[in-house]
Amino acid sequence: MILAAAWRRSALGAAALGFACAGVMMMATPAFADFRVCNATQGLVGVSIGYRAATGWVTEGWWHIEGSTCKTLIEGALSSRYYYLYAEDAERGGRWDGPINMCVAEREFKIAGAGDCFARGFQRAGFQEYDTQEQASWMVQLTDEPAAGASALPGTGAQ
Numbered sequence: 001m002i003l004a005a006a007w008r009r010s011a012l013g014a015a016a017l018g019f020a021c022a023g024v025m026m027m028a029t030p031a032f033a034d035f036r037v038c039n040a041t042q043g044l045v046g047v048s049i050g051y052r053a054a055t056g057w058v059t060e061g062w063w064h065i066e067g068s069t070c071k072t073l074i075e076g077a078l079s080s081r082y083y084y085l086y087a088e089d090a091e092r093g094g095r096w097d098g099p100i101n102m103c104v105a106e107r108e109f110k111i112a113g114a115g116d117c118f119a120r121g122f123q124r125a126g127f128q129e130y131d132t133q134e135q136a137s138w139m140v141q142l143t144d145e146p147a148a149g150a151s152a153l154p155g156t157g158a159q
Contacts, residue, residue, distance in 0.1 A: 033077040033136035038070035043091040050084035057114040084127035098128030
């Protein structure tokens with residue numbers, strides 16, 4: 001109680017307390033790093049990701065991302081330079097794809113290895129490569145006008 005009264009009487013003490021609290025808050029806040037996908041369309045999108053892990057290639061899915069929202073697919077600092085993404089519009093049937101073939105499944109999955117998809121009971125999909133240039137975080141935005149190499153969504157006029 002006495003210490004609190006002394007701090008209240010001193011403008012310097014109040015400023016010092018403010019700086020001390022700000023320093024504690026800054027140290028307690030974790031660094032922001034992850035791989036996020038934002039769905040800039042109005043429909044529901046299913047997303048899968050591929051990446052190189054210490055044990056080899058891995059694909060994971062499905063994240064369901066509502067229109068005009070984002071989801072984090074990988075939390076924390078990115079450990080690979082290249083990530084691969086495949087997404088489907090659940091309502092209109094369009095997709096965001098690319099030339100890199102990897103395995104997917106109909107339901108939630110985590111698949112080790114990118115080859116022999118059919119022989120192992122999986123489906124094959126074409127993933128788009130994203131070069132993160134070894135940055136700690138990355139964000140991909142899915143729009144009605146997919147990036148080069150991606151299929152146009154019906155009714156958008158994209159080629």
